[in-house]
Amino acid sequence: MSEQVLNNIRTRRVVREMTDEAVAREDVESILEAARWAPTGGNLRPIRYVVVEDPQTRRLIRLVAPGMFQKAPVLILICINWAIIEQHRMTLSDRTSLVDVGCAAQTMMLAAHALGLASGPVTSFSKEAIKVILNLPGSYSPEMFICIGHKAEGARRGMRAWKKITWRDLTHWERFEDK
């Protein structure tokens, strides 16, 4: 089982080209259910999800999201609901909530991959335009879209790596030496 989990992590890729094929509702719900288990600072759970399947709304979203190359059949918008943070009188920084966004995003993308679906994150969009298009409550800030769908045949590979790296390049063991 552990090898299956690790293999799911290793083989997930950001997919930028998807087909029109619909995603089953139960799969979308499974992905959202997985996200519910993502870690969250202070166990506050300030993250909220907005699922968009309507073709016209998805089209409008793409027009204010220059980074959304996919024409995905399902978009899941990850929002921070600042009202929840205020309710708890917590002095959480933006950074803490953004960590929650990242944890939720990766959890959803891994869940999608486990279900045989393609996914890709998008943060390059106008937040103000998205608030208008989706009529978001005032306390919601839109942070990241997760595009869900089926990988297009012959889909191009993602952006080429700037530099070949391994986990060793990213890791330092123990305390740094004094300069």
Next chain:
Amino acid sequence: MSENWVLTETEAVELLALLISSARIQLDEPAHYAPLRLLTATERLSALMLERASDKSKAFLQDNIERIPEMHMAMSDVETYTDGLDHLCREVAACLLRHSSSEGASA
């Protein structure tokens, strides 16, 4: 005016939305994303124009639609990226000349 209109008002507004959103998000993104956003707008404008464009532009527009997504992925390879952009500059210049010469002919 003898030339074709190649965009509807709605399509033009859609392009405006993309350009304005690109301008805003660029404030939060690395500088090298700026050409990427301009190219995305170029690709979408090309797709919108293609259906109604004249033969003077069609091949150029089709080339943009096919070439630009590939260029996005090559951003980390500066030489390839620059070559791709230079290619587009040459092609758009040739397209300009085709339009310019036909304008002169009709003047």
